[in-house]
Amino acid sequence: MDTKRSIRAKSGTNLGGASAHNRRIxxxxxxxxxxxxxADLARATGLTPQAVSNIIEELALDGLVRSQATIRRGRGQPATPYQLVPEGAFAVGLQIDRHVTRTVIVNLVGEVLVQMEAKLPPGGPAEGVVVVLDLIRKARIALQAQSPEAEKRLVGLGVAMPGPFGINTLYDDPWMMTAWQNFPLIDTIAQGTGLAVALQNDAAAAATAERLLGAAHGLDHAICIYFGYGLGTGLILNGELYGGAHSNAGEIGMILALVPGDGPDVEPLEHYASMAALCKLLKLDPSEPELFAMVTDALMRGGPKVEQWIDDVAQRLRRTVQALESIxxxxTIILCGGAPRALIDRLVAEIGPLLPSIADRASRYPEARLQAGLADPWSVALGAxxxxxxxxxxxxxxxxxxxx
Amino acid sequence: MDTKRSIRAKSGTNLGGASAHNRRIxxxxxxxxxxxxxADLARATGLTPQAVSNIIEELALDGLVRSQATIRRGRGQPATPYQLVPEGAFAVGLQIDRHVTRTVIVNLVGEVLVQMEAKLPPGGPAEGVVVVLDLIRKARIALQAQSPEAEKRLVGLGVAMPGPFGINTLYDDPWMMTAWQNFPLIDTIAQGTGLAVALQNDAAAAATAERLLGAAHGLDHAICIYFGYGLGTGLILNGELYGGAHSNAGEIGMILALVPGDGPDVEPLEHYASMAALCKLLKLDPSEPELFAMVTDALMRGGPKVEQWIDDVAQRLRRTVQALESIxxxxTIILCGGAPRALIDRLVAEIGPLLPSIADRASRYPEARLQAGLADPWSVALGAxxxxxxxxxxxxxxxxxxxx
DNA sequence: CAAATAAGTCAAGTGAATTGATTTAATAAA
DNA sequence: TTTATTAAATCAATTCACTTGACTTATTTG
Structure with a gap:
């Protein structure tokens, strides 16, 4: 018997937990x-029709679902379909990027109602958080104008910023997000907004977006490779985002992945495969507002420098995809990112044909082994x-x- | 509304599910x-003392827990500690290896009560399954002799064999386990034994063993690298073994992981880092009964060929460990396997010092980043x-x- | 020896799912 | 046209496991 009271045990549950789960499913x-x-829901969930009826009635009272016109489907009483009410809930997303902050407000079905951005002052989080809070305030006013009842139905605020968290920088980060990471951002925003706040890294946020309304919609096992200023993955395992022991899982950008020809001085993968690397190659300022257009333009023009970079990145990601499939x-694997659509699509095309792996099975799903996901400067804020x-x-x- | 009745939904739950969960925790x-x-259990699980009392009473009736002598711990009524009853449950494990089959019977706390092995005939599963069923029968008789009541308390039979499953072999496998994989092994054994049967691959079984009574005991996030005839990982995520979409997760042996100097013709990782590779190098027959002793002996003697192999494998695994930590x-990461203790320990020593990664945090746990786990020819059968x-x-x- | 503290039990209460019978509304068959 | 069949959905009673609040027991502290 443990006399120091440091007992490790999992949490119990009760009727309330079961009920909450059933509402969620x-x-x-x-x-x-x-x-x-x-009736459909009862069959699909294994609950009795009566239980489903009660739960749906309650959800309807809460304004989360509503009935549609009845549908005749052969014999028997016509069914009354229920759908989600888009205005049933709203949430704020906030992206803290290196030089800019973006905010997005979505409803229950993931439709974007408000999106706004602001430049972050160079003074770091102490000054920046003022800008951030002001931006959120403006976004909420804009929401109020569209939907007066929405404010009451805000369920929380998600923050996304580059990770990893709680680690001393392992190699030089030119943008030094460390100051932001050490700032008590969550508490400050929670106090400033009165909302429940949670933090994710970029890649996790992108995966969350893919799951709500992108290529990972309804999938239980999907890996989202986030190709943005950095490179990471959001891991959807058993239908949930997996964070690891310290919420830093998925940092594939730090892997020292070699391709034939690399020497012992190989750098982390994201030093080759990222928007940061491309900007460096093209001598573009990553804080340039027209960056996406300029990158797309550079892709169109082509040229040996760009083509060689694409080849190299495609080769590295081809091996990464094979490794992720094996692991x-x-x-499916989804390549998404804070990168221009043209670049993501080009990379997906160039990464193929894929290397042999356990994913290469005779009876594949509808899903391809590798597919393109959201590619938008707003996808991280949306995921947040x-x-x-x-x-x-x-x-x-x-x-x-x-x-x- | 889906008229084709192909509705994807998660399962609901009820009081019974909650109750089952509470017993398990x-x-x-x-x-x-x-x-x-x-009282300890109530505090640790969040359930009320009354609920815990009822559950414990029921578990005691089922013969799964029993009380110990009361303990005085300062003021207040002395506490009555409860412990697991080792004889509360038993399970059979079966390993199908390339040339041998092993069976193990354990009790609720993972103590090994019976272990037996038999050579597999070269005729493949049709002949082999007769040997297997006979071995299980003998093991159960041996169990009966030790503990007459045990037979009634057998909760199932686990089978472990080399994966991946459901895949056409991607590269030549000299032992062609394909025949076994295509054989209706589970059904045959279930019918032949009357027990509930489930299948895992080697690495998953090794991880299951580490979790029940090895280095991963009580951990919720651990990666077990299984170094045996092949190379794989068992992924313990959120306290459960993760199998992926088709139970083939963890097959790192198939990754084309390069180290500096490798050319484009690099082979899968397990062609370098595995007992198979070492046997090939040392010209040893993997079916040799004294293999472990011979390998240990070769390690002791050393010599440039062996040392160079160790260097190469350590280098490859060092990078693999860094990749797994990043992902x-x-x-913690545990190196375990169907390999001699001396080899596992040597490899853990040689893999260090580890490369920088997100696991390299200032405030580390008691757990080391990399540690040695079970290393025993029986560990897979034990995991099964x-x-x-x-x-x-x-x-x-x-x-x-x-x-x- | 009384007060404080902690473990544990008793008995009634609660809430969400289940059970089984019933109602409603459609199509199919006679 | 009538009757049988099928399916959706509801009603009312029941069940079950956890919770609540009062209580008992056993030990240490002052």
Whole structure:
């Protein structure tokens, strides 16, 4: 018997936990399948029709689902489909990038209602957080104008910024996000906004966006490679975002992945495969507002320098994809990012044909082994906004348990 | 509304699911912490003392826990600690290896009660399964002799064999386990033994063993690198073994991981780092009964050929460890295997000093970044036996849900 | 010896799912 | 046109495991 009271145990659960889970799976089922009748939901979830009826009635009272016109489907009483109410919930997303901050407000189904950005002052977080809070305030006013009831239905605020967190920088980071990482950002924003705040890294946010309304929608095992200023992955395992022991899982940008010809002085993968690397190559300022257009333009023009870079990156990512497939055995891998659509699509094309791996099975799903996902400067902010929605409404093991 | 009835939804739950979960976390807490009083359990799990009392009473009736002598711990009524009853449950493990099959019977706390092996005939599974069933039968008789009541308390049979499953061989496998993989092994053994049977690959089984009674005991995020005839990993994520979309996750042996100097014709990692590779180098027959002793002997003698191999493998695994840390952000990485203790320990020593990674944090746990785990020809069979115990008694998300 | 503290139990209460019968509304068959 | 069949959905009673709040027991402290 442990007399020091340092007992390691998992949390118990009770009726309330079961009920909360069942509400979440209803919302999840409606999100993934579109409108469903209560009978459909009962069959799909294994609950009794009566239980489903009660839960749906409650969700309707809460303004989260609503009925549609009945549908005749052969014999028997016509079914009444239920759908999610887009205005049932809203969430704020905030991206802290190296030189800019972006905010997005989405509704329950992931539609973007507000998006705003502001330049971050060079003075670091002490000055920057004022800009950030002001931006959030403006975004909420804009939301209020569109939907007066929305403010009451804000379920939280998600923050995304470059990781990893809690680590002393391993190699030089020209933008030194360290100051932001050490600043008590979450508490400051929580106090300044009165909302529940959570933090993710860029790649996790991008994966959250892919799951809510992108290529990973409804998938339980997907790896999202985030190609932005840095390189990382968001890991969707068993239908949940996996964070590891310290929420830093997925940092593939730090892997020392060699390709034939590399010497012992090989640098981390993201020094080759990232927007940062491309900007360096093209001598572009990453803080340039027209960066995406300029990169797209450079891709169109081509030229040996760009083509060689694409070749090199494609070769490195081809091996990375094979490694990720071998490690995770996922349903699909999604290349997404804070990068121009043209670049993501080009890379997906150049990475193929893929190397042999365990994903190379005779009976593949509809999903391709590798596909392009969201590619937009706003995708991280969007993912940040998707996080509170997911946290509040998605089925998760931890949501059943008594302790947070 | 989906008229084709192909609705994707997660399973619901009810009181029974909650109850099952609570029983599991009690057993888990006792396994991880040793004996605990009901008050301890209530505090640790978040359940009320009354709920814990009821659950413990029921577990005691089922013969899974028993009380110890009361302990005075300062003021207040003395506590009655409860412990797991080793004879509360038993499970059979079966390893199908290339040239041999091993069976192990363990009890609830992972103690090995029976272990037996037999040579597999060269005729493949059709002949082999007869040997296998006979071996299991003999093991059960031996168990009966030790513990007459045990037979009634067998909770299942775990099978472990080399993966990956459901894939056409990607490169030549000299032992052609394909025949075994295509044979309806699970059904045949289930029918032949009357037990619930499940299948894992070697590495997953080794990780299951590490979790029940090895270095991963009580950890929620650990990566077990299995160094045996092949090379793979067992992924313990969120306290559960992760299998991926098709139970083939962790196959790092198939990664084309380069080290400086490698050319474009690099082979999969396990062609360098595995017992198979070492046997080839030393011109040893892998089916040699005294293989472990011979390998240990070769290590002791040293010599340039062996030293160079160790250097090369250590270099490759050093990079693999850094990659796995970057990808999973685990609490620890465990090198274990179907390999001699001397080899595993030597490799752990040679792999250090580790490369910088996100695991290289100032405030590290008690756990080292890399440590040696079980190294024994029996560890896979042991893990196979641990699987039914884990499946029956460990807390898992899926154990709460209504559908299997 | 009384007060404080902690473990544990008793008995009633609670809430969400289940059970089984019933209602409603459509199509298919007679 | 009528009747049977099928399916959706509801009603009312039941069940079950956890919770609540009061209480008992056993030990240490002052």
């Amino acid at each position: 209803m919302i999840d089922a409606l999100r993934v399948n579109g409108a469903l009748s209560r 995770f055995d996922p349903q 906004a998707a996080e509170p929605i997911a946290r509040t409404f998605d089925p998760r093991f931890s949501a059943i348990l008594k302790t947070a | 009690m057993i888990d807490a006792l396994r991880v912490n040793g004996a605990l009083s009901r 999973f952000d685990p609490q 036996a641990a699987e039914p115990i884990a499946r029956t008694f460990d807390p898992r998300f899926s154990a709460i849900l209504k559908t299997a």
